[in-house]
Amino acid sequence: MTGLKEGRVARRYAGALFATARRLGRVAEVDADLESILKSRRDSPAFRQVLESPLIPAERKKQIMDRALAGVEPLTRSFVDLLITKRRTDALPAIREEYRRCADEAAGIARVDVTVAAPITDAELARLKAALEARCGRRVELRVHVEPAVLGGVIARVGDTVWDGSVRGALETMK
Numbered sequence: 001m002t003g004l005k006e007g008r009v010a011r012r013y014a015g016a017l018f019a020t021a022r023r024l025g026r027v028a029e030v031d032a033d034l035e036s037i038l039k040s041r042r043d044s045p046a047f048r049q050v051l052e053s054p055l056i057p058a059e060r061k062k063q064i065m066d067r068a069l070a071g072v073e074p075l076t077r078s079f080v081d082l083l084i085t086k087r088r089t090d091a092l093p094a095i096r097e098e099y100r101r102c103a104d105e106a107a108g109i110a111r112v113d114v115t116v117a118a119p120i121t122d123a124e125l126a127r128l129k130a131a132l133e134a135r136c137g138r139r140v141e142l143r144v145h146v147e148p149a150v151l152g153g154v155i156a157r158v159g160d161t162v163w164d165g166s167v168r169g170a171l172e173t174m175k
Helices: 004-024 027-043 045-052 058-068 074-085 089-107 122-136 167-174
Strands: 109-116 139-146 153-158 161-166
Touching: 004 027, 004 074, 004 089, 027 045, 027 074, 027 089, 045 058, 045 089, 058 074, 074 089, 089 109, 109 122, 122 139, 122 153, 153 167, 161 167
Parallel strands: 109 139
Antiparallel strands: 109 153, 153 161
């Protein structure tokens, strides 16, 4: 997210979308749809231009997007129409991120980014996951990144919380 205003917009839209999807029992489907739309946005300059160009009238955008999104949930299509009407399609990546956060919170899942100096074994990964689940108090899904500059140890990030158990972090603290 780039700014405070975009964050508020994303929370408001994602919260409403999530509440509706949850009520309809379509949380996973809408999540997959949003991911697919963002992939198309990343991979296709023409798709991105249709979504974000101020030169294309909203009604024309809706027609194009209705055809492009023919296979997605009706809720997702209606949501994209709303974003087009409100001229908020540029906030779609932030909305997707916030939607995922809402879904994870409702499911009791914490997504943890883990940075290590070298690839770790499955046994080490299992021990790390168990330790983080105990620390977070909920189920954890790990995304492991290898960064040799860490030198050793682990850096774990859950949202805004960072646990730095790295050699680099210890050396920085000793300075």
